[in-house]
Amino acid sequence: MFESLTEKLGSALRNLRGVGKLTEENMAEALKEVRTALLSADVHFKVAREFVERVQTQCVGQEVLKGVAPGQQIVKIIHDELVKLLGEGSTSLSSARPLKILMVGLHGSGKTTSSAKLGKLLKKRGYRPFVVGCDIYRPAAIDQLEILSKQEELGFYSDRTSQDVPAIGVAALAAAQTATADCVIFDTAGRLQIDQELIEEVKRLHARVQPDEVLLVVDGALGQEAVSVAKAFHDALSLTGLILTKMDGDARGGAALSIKSIANVPIKFIGTGEKTADFDTFYPERLASRILGMGDVVSLVEKAQETIDVKEAEKMAETLRKG
Ligand SMILES: Nc1nc2c(ncn2[C@@H]2O[C@H](COP(=O)(O)OP(=O)(O)O)[C@@H](O)[C@H]2O)c(=O)[nH]1
Ligand SMILES: [Mg+2]
Structure with missing residues (x-):
């Protein structure tokens, strides 16, 4: 990386x-x-x-x-x-139950894979997740999600006969409730580029299911181009977080380092491989240390700073004592 x-x-x-x-x-x-x-x-x-x-x-x-x-x-x-x-300390998810998560992003960014990965991760955290296939344009995408949901033992809903994505979303919420799921992840369709029609569809789905989290899935190899993608989705859907995928590949760092400060949306998770286990909460501190590769120096300086802080505190205490 x-x-x-x-x-x-x-x-x-x-x-x-x-x-x-x-x-x-x-x-x-x-x-x-x-x-x-x-x-x-x-x-x-x-x-x-x-x-x-x-x-x-x-x-x-x-x-x-x-x-x-x-x-x-x-x-x-x-x-x-x-x-x-x-980005510091902003990776937590809404505490709403059921926790409704809308996954959006360009085609091939890793939405379907990340939906299953996130389901797996949240299951480990004690949720009962349910995934929903809303990509009606590619039946293969629904199959892909269904296979992954079986593999990870997650609840699953889709309707291969429907063309009405918001209606699928609403029906999925009912199915999730029946299954006593407390977390519903909606996998949506993507296009190769920002596409107004598609954005409108996701907006209608958003309006109907009222998600607590809207996560944009971004290919980590995108570079600074990721910024305009994030902006477009953010303007339309008020994103609550980002998932950077393919961080195991040829990600150069552009997307990760630009997106938080320009689009002002926190990175919440990263994908680090094709398997469902290759997914993790995002820790800015960890990535920064990896990028610099100078952990020894950083901790040396931290120690020196601590010494100064202790000295200052002693000085202050002394001043107070003297009144
Ligand atoms: N190496 C790697 N491949 C990934 C990662 N996330 C997704 N992929 C692959 O990227 C391709 C597209 O993923 P998919 O979930 O179908 O994208 P979608 O079109 O946004 O739903 C698939 O071949 C995935 O296996 C990742 O974190 N690392
Ligand atoms: Mg997909």
């Missing part, structure tokens, strides 16, 4: 890690390389620019920590900014 970005960021920062003193020149040089690394990972240019600016501002205002090289401190700043870019 993101090997090339990791390599490029690594080389930009390696030179800086050891330097005893940061000068404007060596910092500017490194930050330029960081920006280039982000751009070549197909991160949206605005995101890359703002990222570098934020890092720069923080480097200037940073208090020098004892026992930490300035370059190492920058690694920590970049790490923290990456975490922010990927």
Whole structure:
């Protein structure tokens, strides 16, 4: 995942890690390389620019920590900014019961697979999930979902004779209730591109079933193009989250790093393979550490910061004692 970005960021920062003193020149040089690394990972240019600016501002205002090289401190700043870019602590799902989840996205992004994967994951969390095949245009998609639902022992509903997607949705809710399911996942149809007709259909389904979560499934290999896809779906459907798929493949990082700050929708899950088990809650911290590949430096700086915090607290206590 993101090997090339990791390599490029690594080389930009390696030179800086050891330097005893940061000068404007060596910092500017490194930050330029960081920006280039982000751009070549197909991160949206605005995101890359703002990222570098934020890092720069923080480097200037940073208090020098004892026992930490300035370059190492920058690694920590970049790490923290990456975490922010990927989105912090926003992966939880609505607590509504039944929990109704609408899966939307382009054709081939991984909606059907992710519907089954999410069902499996939620089952593990104690839900009784039910999946619904709403892709009436491709009978094979309904078969695919049915097979996966059998495999994972999830409730399943579809109506191969109906062309009325909102009606299928409503009937599915009734079937789910009868089956005492407490989580209903609607797998919908996709097109190769954003398509107004299709969006209208999903909107009608949305209006009828009133989902608690609207998750956009995005191919992680898309790059910054994912941003316009997310925007279009967000405008039409008010997304509540994203699922980035195929993160095991040639994902360069563009989609993951751009989407949260431009479309302002949190990444909630990632798909990391073709099997139903290859699916996980998204942890920004974990991915940031993987991208940077410098966990040792990050924890070193964290320790140094903790020491400072303790000292400050002691100082404050002392001041208070003296009154
Ligand atoms: N490697 C990999 N393949 C995936 C992942 N998610 C989906 N796929 C594959 O992508 C293809 C399209 O998936 P599908 O769920 O049918 O997409 P849909 O058209 O959006 O419903 C299938 O061959 C899936 O096996 C993933 O996380 N990793
Ligand atoms: Mg499908």
